[in-house]
Amino acid sequence: MTNIASPDIIYTKVDEAPQLASVSLLPVIQSFASAAGVSVGVKDISLAGRIIAAFPDNLSADQRQADDLAELGELVKNPNANVIKLPNISASAPQLIAAIKELQDKGYAIPDYPENPKTVAEKAIRNRFDAIKGSAVNPVLREGNSDRRAAVAVKNYAMSNPHSMGEWVPDSKTVVSTMSSDDFFSNEKSVTLTAEQAGAARIELVAQDGSITVLKESVSYSAGTVVDATFMSGRALDLFLADQIEQTKAAGVLFSIHLKATMMKVSDPIIFGHAVRVFLQPVFDAFGEKLAASGVNPNSGLGALLDQVADMPEAEEILAAIAAVMADRPALYMVNSDKGITNLHVPSDVIIDASLPALIRAGGKGWGPDGAAADTNCVIPDSSYAPIYDESVEYFKETGAFDPATAGTVQNVGLMAQKAEEYGSHPTTFEIPHDGTVRIVLANGDMSLTHEVVAGDIWRSASTKQAPIEDWVQLAISRQKSEGCQSIFWLDESRAHDAELLKYVTPILAAAAVSDKFQILTPRAATRLSLETIRQGKNSIAVTGNVLRDYLTDLFPILELGTSAKMLSIVKLMNGGGLFETGAGGSAPKHVQQLMQENHLRWDSLGEFCALGESLKFLADTKANDKARVLGRAVDRATQDILDRNKSPRAKVGQTDNRSSHYYFALYWSQALATQNEDQTLIAKFAPIAAALAENESQILEELASNEGSPADLGGYFLTDVQKTEKVMRPSQTLLRILGEL
Template sequence: MAKIIYTHTDEAPLLATYSFLPIVEAYAGQAGVAIETRDISLAGRILAQFGIVDDALAELGALAKTPEANIIKLPNVSASVPQLKAAIKELQEQGHAIPDYPESPSTDEEKEARAKYDKVKGSAVNPVLREGNSDRRAPASVKNYAKTHPHRMGAWSSDSKTNVATMGQRDFRSNEKSVVIPSDDTLTIKHVGADGTETVLKDGITVLAGEVVDGTFMDVAALRRFLTEQIARAKAEDVLFSVHLKATMMKVSDPIIFGHVVQAFFPTLFEQYGEQLAAAGISPNDGLGGLLSAAAALPEGDAIKAAVEAGLADGPAMAMVDSDKGITNLHVPSDVIIDASMPAMIRGGGHMWGPDGKEADTLAVIPDSSYAGVYQATIDDCRTHGALDPATMGSVPNVGLMAQAAEEYGSHDKTFEAPSAGTIQVLNAAGEVLIAHDVQPGDIWRACQTKDAPIRDWVKLAVSRARATGAPAVFWLDETRAHDANLIAKVEEYLPEHDTEGLTIEIMAPAAATTYSLERIRKGEDTISVTGNVLRDYNTDLFPILEVGTSAKMLSVVPLMNGGGLFETGAGGSAPKHVQQLVKENYLRWDSLGEFFALVPSLELYAEQAGAPAATVLADTLDRATGTFLNEDKSPTRRLGGIDNRGSHFYLALYWAQELAAQTEDADLAAAFKPLAETLAAQEQQIVDELIAVQGSPADIGGYYRPDDAKATAVMRPSATLNAALDSLA
């Protein structure tokens, strides 16, 4: 039976679900549309690993490979180790019998627990569900709204000292090697020590004919030299020091890099107390906040705190996450995520917040040079031409290669710290060495796979989007990078399979593609960026944040390769801040607009799958209602006293009911929704008053990672009048 699966995820998107999903279920029920939910939250996935709840993610992963798939996927936590530990602690406090996270597992039981937790870390959800490539763009209604109601952009000065610093050598990009697998095979990753000792790091890696396999490493000695130089540079140039990583998606490599940044910024601290910190199991990878918290219990706790304060005083001024609370760029690895932090900096005129609570120019340290040039090119453009104008600028939609875990660098179990000097090799089943790197202790080595079928599908999707829009499609690929060179060969092989006559299809290195796209943007022209997976993640935040103010308002459709669809509802980078505000003052500023957009194609697919024309009516009326929602400016307001996420849901429900009552395609639906539309309109002020009345006081949701259903429902559905109106539909 056809059905729409609505996912329960985490943080602000989950809280919004408590408010919005009852509306969806009530409206869908009138059209006979089946809605079911599955819990793929971080907490739910942890419990599933220990058999406490069903493994909903595995179920949806299997569904995504079938034509019956119709999944609405909300943003979820890609857990860093500190987030994972916090979720475990909360679940234990709620009475769930799960073990602690073992930092250094020694017993079989600890190793088993660690293996289970490792399956939950980082970008664990997306590779499972993304059995198709990504088509992500700003809906016309959002783009038009941004043009008529442009968001504020910080002014750029031609003498701005903001820049990107990147290694450019001895990093992941420069050390990369890539091979195309000639036939189905099984690979092994092995470390061969300088003394000849062989250690299998990973075996049983199945690969298919035509698959692209890459391996690379970051030279940690070179990284430490680079970081020391950039800390000195930031101080000399009198700019803020910031580091921008992806310690969630790149769940192994980037936390390690983050730890090296912490050590490089506080060299005296680790010279004096490094042994004591290590002996106590305190890792710089977890960030300065975790270090200070844990070190307080040590005999040297006061001295360690003083050493940190001295390091902050001696070094350059550091970019802050929260200057009022003293939370620095280095406090938590998941606080400053590159795809959210860099666009926000650029939108803000090249500024971040300093420890004095004021904005300032910034040295943005992005150690790996694979995509750092994209941000430098954008900064250079803004420094030369000034801030972009949302009222006139064009758009950069994205076609992203992500199916079947394509290019999932660092977010799985093929990333290692070299245990000793030697060579790390990738071998095929015949024992032939396909890739080899000489490494030193602590070097960060990682590999990834990209299957051939997703690449072929990616090219097809790029051509179809270029044909549908008339916009140029640019493959952001660098012929001087090993992986990209292999992709370019495949793109050039597969493009002739499609009718490209009259289309503009280019291949450019990322920095050049950025400059080309920005030149067109400033003329109000659109350019499709066709990118690999990591750059897809970056671009679908960078350009939307500049164009429409947020990536949460994007339409994200994933046509699954075996049929069916996955509909994503935007990015969740700001979700933690929204939850903190709700708990503090019962105000949720999260914008569910991406959810409204995703629901339209999901309903259209349901109509096709189930032969249910009423679902098409729901989709069409929702699309029109969303247009009204934008025109009436009913997204959450910026401060208490205006409508928040719950109020925006009410207005969407009102406009949707009005559209359903007025439509002529389905008389039964019109009759069913006419009374509701009249009731909601008549009681608008009462409902809004009830929703606003709860603001200003703390809200108890019973848990951050796993809220209590009854408490969260009470908080997110505080209008008895609205609840009664929705109940009347049944």
Template sequence: MAKIIYTHTDEAPLLATYSFLPIIQAYAAKAGVEVETRDISLAGRILAQFPERLTDEQRVEDALAELGELATKPEANIIKLPNISASIPQLKAAVKELQEKGYDLPDYPENPQSEEDKETRAKYDKVKGSAVNPVLREGNSDRRAPASVKNYAKAHPHRMGAWSSDSKTNVATMGKDDFFSNEKSVVIPADDSLTIKHVAADGTETVLKEGVKVLAGEVVDGTFMNVAALRRFLTEQIARAKAEDVLFSVHLKATMMKVSDPIIFGHVVQAFFPTLFEQYGEQLAAAGISPNDGLGALLGSVASLPEGDAIKAAIEAGLADGPAMAMVDSDKGITNLHVPSDVIIDASMPAMIRTSGHMWGPDGEEADTLAVIPDSSYAGVYQTVIDDCRAHGAFDPSTMGSVPNVGLMAKAAEEYGSHDKTFEVPAAGQVQVVASNGDVLIQHDVEPGDIWRACQTKDASIRDWVKLAVTRARATGSPAVFWLDEHRAHDANLIAKINEYLPEHDTDGLTIEIMAPAEATAYSLERIRKGEDTISVTGNVLRDYNTDLFPILELGTSAKMLSVVPLMNGGGLFETGAGGSAPKHVQQLVKENYLRWDSLGEFFALAASFEHLAGYADNARAKVLADTLDKATGTFLEKDKSPTRRIGGIDNRGSHFYLATYWAQELAAQSEDAELAADFKALAERLAGDEETIVAELNGVQGSPADIGGYYQPDDAKADKVMRPSQTLNEALASL
């Protein structure tokens, strides 16, 4: 039997799965398709690391490793929902919840000294950050807005904040002494095993990482951020924000860049509160309180210290002396510096641009903002969009074009593969990347505290990326632009490979360009304002940034994108959109039994998955399911059955009911398979006839607290009961 793997993840997408998966399984079974789940949630990933500490009943399979192996096989068909890319505070919270549920897990070792603690830390480090995506993404990314979504956005444009020509909003970036400017890159001539080592000023050598396997033609990069320069830069920007009377904000990616960006975040906290750390830095460090965890963790921990009151006073004084800080929640006093994972650049910058270049201030009002993005690799993209809006006003969603993306990410390509090769430099000296024959391939002079990192990009991944770019340009007729800067070492090597591999393809009549990111942004924006589409062909990080930036401006959200990963060995990975895992949605469900999560991305991924399965399994019914689901989704959008914003209307569960109804109606009406039509005719009539009853049952539970039995690991029975409250709907599905 043909099989689809539907991932069991976290937070709002997981809760939605309890409601939607029974519908999928009931419909898919009629086409002879099994839909199975695999648990790649944060809780599941943690438990898989410690089987020796768990009882037989508690042990879980390492589903992520299983799916990583499956992704290399031609029969792979995986639907991947958003999962938690865990910051350290999230990881600790998940461990605490699991411990309270009776799992014998060790605490996360902050400063491991013993071999046991080091081993425990290494296991937890496998779970942190973007642990899932590099394993599953054995292909490059094709992300675009489906025609139905784009047409709906044009007919029903979302609200855009007005821009003023005298807006003081800007981006601040280092431009020197950062990852961009210090990068060195080499192309590996033959298969090898590399060593990364630190050579101290006195000649002492310390191996940072050994056994780094590389293949012929692979691009290997090394770079570092000078922390002394970073601290000077941050101090200058804090003063600038105050002088210009704008909000101060910092935009990082502490979830994905899980080693480098929490360290940078910690330096921002220290730079904003210099007196605090001058006076109490030693006491805080001795108590295990790290600025890398954010101001929230610091405030939550100081009460137990003898100097707790004085430290709190120093924090208040720092907030009063500095510029007004951008807020995550001004009502609750949660600042931009409270939690490293609260302000994630790919979501926070588009939201700011969409809202007139404003963020929220401590007074609860919107204001112009200085957006601090320390590394200059991609900061110019956002500055270019801000300059364009300042000159030409806000974009018009009813007329603007699209910027679909072809992203280089196969086999952990580029920066997201760099976590295990990122280090905080222990002492002055050099960091070297050394070949097995002793040749030093990359070398940097470094100072204590500098952040050094390397990353790898396989030649086969680059070659496949070029092929996918040409394929999409040919399929759409749109220009394809490689966003690469010849002045960046890594990009220069990619440009050489593109020039080598493009002639392998028929590019006659196609427009294929190579531009530096800021230039490519300006080119794409000019076309957007004319209603024209431009394919952005980017590396891994820009893939992430662009597939939030442009959809948020075009559609109001990045959660409505079709995200297909054609796996290099013939399988398919179908991602259900971005938008994070929506923790606020879970909080609302627990408080008032209302889930605002929009599953539209799941609908698109499922249709693409059925279509892919129909091809490789020669399953005609799967193709019928795909085509009818696509039509049903169009009806769903036109009738506006996404969850309403507030309690009282339909929520996620109601949207699933309407999708099921429209899908059954399309299946009953199609003429490709008479037997299938007959199977769904009775269901379609039953769902439509019972609409009033079902909606009343679904909405009737709203307004009171819901018990799902856990945040990171909900109790299946409790969550199922909460997310499937309509007995009428459940019985109708069972009738299939």
């Protein structure tokens, strides 16, 4: 086989609105990049693509496709890696099942998802699917730590055009509620492994009669790895939820639960299922056996439950019982009031890092069943990170909302390389089948990580390797030196895991003689100080672990910028390459719905623009391509022009949409290249392109908007038809002709 060189830049094919947008944007990127001798390739990490790659057995030759995620997993370990990563679906079970059905309907012989596998074959199929569920992509690609911040152009625009903020009042009834004992935080144990302890370990459940069930046969740990183990009591969780339901009803506010069922794909769907069951406890008490016999799994949510009940012989009786319980319970926070979709309908519908910042930005208000905004009890069962939201709510009650026009910014340096911390815990998370003792038996026989558990408890272990920790601290030192602003390690010495991290952090800071440049604060204290800092118009760097990286890079941008989709996100890969991420995708499904109904896509590609500029400048450094640097700098100018001239997509038909925004990006990018003086060859190439794009503005915009207001046929949702999608997303032949001239 001929060995074909990898493209200079890899652009990822993903899902939903970001993928549709890339169909429009990629011709612009590839055409412009070619003028600098830069090749841009595509790798498919979409949910549908990953399912197809995982099940080649019964597929025809033309249906099969390579495992692009595995290929990218190797590429990101290469010093020349340069990947632009768009937000992909981190699939919950309902999303995975929906994608499977769509593929089956298209003629792909993909097996059904075994909800309750019994045979060896079913368990093998389930294992393949479980490798696709949740955050399957990010841990593979993130071979480096995170440097995430608002791009200068985006921050400038946000301050000049501040978004609306809800009004906070001191007597707001909105609260954050969390467990005070028997949760993951309180039960956590943590050790840093010695050379003797490193190697192959196993996780066992020892029953009361001494019999041993091996939960995980072989887990490989290297010396210096921080290993954590903890559990959440199922009984304590149920008591907590029942109490919160009663307190919510007494307070007269909305009930909401906030989890991360996509990233924490084993533990959080189970917790979500507990919430569904406890909320409908009288129904399960009366009909539990019949519901179980019909395959009802509360972990899949209220929506799936209602669908399954509708097909049962006892449907009328059970639905009446559900209606009676719902009428007696507190009103639920709604995902979509118009469609009756509640907080408990789908586990992936209410993702904590998107839902809570939006609620805080709105003055503590959530949407109720009546379509009106109301105060809310925000229930976060595990108390590990609940304090950041609790402190934010209390802070704004005391001070009122701040002004985005004058606010500073919180940057983030996040520890996430090589599956660091809880987000890498999926293979070592278990719902306990029977009472006993869970223990990790290390390579030398040590068993310092043990817990007494009972059936129904949720036990998990996570690990963080030494090299990523050290790289994270060095990245923090570098960023602090560059910015010169307040810098805080968000670490709680009373938490077992954080205490182990501090054994690395403090000596490294001391050795670099920068201990005085950093503060070390608990997440609660760091939240208040950071909010007060940015209220004063100053900046702060939050140096955090993986989950807090995820949470804070939504919380602060949504407060400062109105959105987290426009962040500059650079992953400095540990072997020297670069991974450039483009922002969050939480609103993508609603965008796709609008496109399919009205042929108007309001997805904003600003995150892609920011990532592209950094990718090109990084390429210039790694491959000594000065033309790529010129292109990258011109991207920055074009991005600023998009903002300054108000050419970002807007919400309604007839306004600028994603495709017309891409036209203006191409126009401004070409104009920047045609007028810069660094490279006469590029000036000569882009002057006629800029002129042609400007001269044909009316024609191009008319072609782009030719079908707006009418339904758009994409030929699918998870796996769209290529030709139909290109017809929808590339409707201007004039624009394509001009790009072709490059």
